Amino acid sequence: MTHPKRMLVENLAWSEELNTRDPAYFSRLASSQQPQVLWIGCSDSRVPEAITRAVPGDIFVHRNIANLVAERDDNLASVLEYAVLALRVQHIIVCGHHRCGGMHAALREPAPELPNVNRRIDSVRQLSARHAAELLRLPRLEERADRLAELNVLAQVKALRELPLIQNAQPQVEIHGWIFSMREGRLKELTDSSREHDQAHRLPLRNVQHR
Structure with a gap:
């Protein structure tokens, strides 16, 4: 079969x-559908929304390589518009994950056979360059990629909060930045949604309690 x-x-x-x-x-x-949450996640097959024990109807979903909030992404823009204005979601979660192939790729030379992927993760390469000093202090590539995944979530949360659509929707919509630890199977918070700005320093990770 x-x-x-x-x-x-x-x-x-x-x-x-x-x-x-x-x-x-x-x-x-x-x-009908009445989800309270919009999930912006990575396309990685190992990180489905099922890790929250969500059932059909719970979560409105947008997934792309490296869970990016790209300025000229019409697909994401339409998802955000519908989620915020039509579905009236109360929370937007940007969820990245450790062991992310997009983060590993951003730390290496561009692969010529993957031009679309290279173009997609260019912003992640720029992010890694801005944090090069911190990343290079980590001895192993996997550690650097995992930290870059966390920094990337913070960057996407910041990009979301700067969108006029989201600014006009607040305080109706709260923005959250999460990371999924592949080794532990746990979701952990990187941002405090009650704070106005993202926390750029490394935060102590806290387990997210599921219902």
Whole structure:
């Protein structure tokens, strides 16, 4: 059985299980969506929104390589506009992760066979250059990439807060910066949403409590 075929079989089992437990579940799901959260995450297959135990309808999602808030990204702009103005989300979470391939790539020479990826992560390369002194104090590439992932989350939170759409929506919308520790399986906060500005220094990481 091919992998896509297996996915279809698993979907059938999943839907039948939910229907058995709650026959009205999919009728309610189809009627509307009222998520409180917009999730801006990385495309990495190891960091789905399921790490929060979210179920369908909980989270409005935008994912891209390196969880970037790019100024000229029409896709992100339309997601933000709909999430804030139509869905009236109360929280936007920028979630990066350790062991991120985009961060590793930004710390190496550009790969000529990946021109679109190179263009995409150019801002991360610039970020790593601005923090070169701090990053170079870390002895291993993995440590530097993990720290860059944290700095990148802070940079994207800052970029979000500077958007006119978000400034006009506050205090309705709170912005959060999180990092996912791949080794621990834990989400940890990098920002305090009650503060006006991002915290540029390294913060003590705190476990996020799930419901």
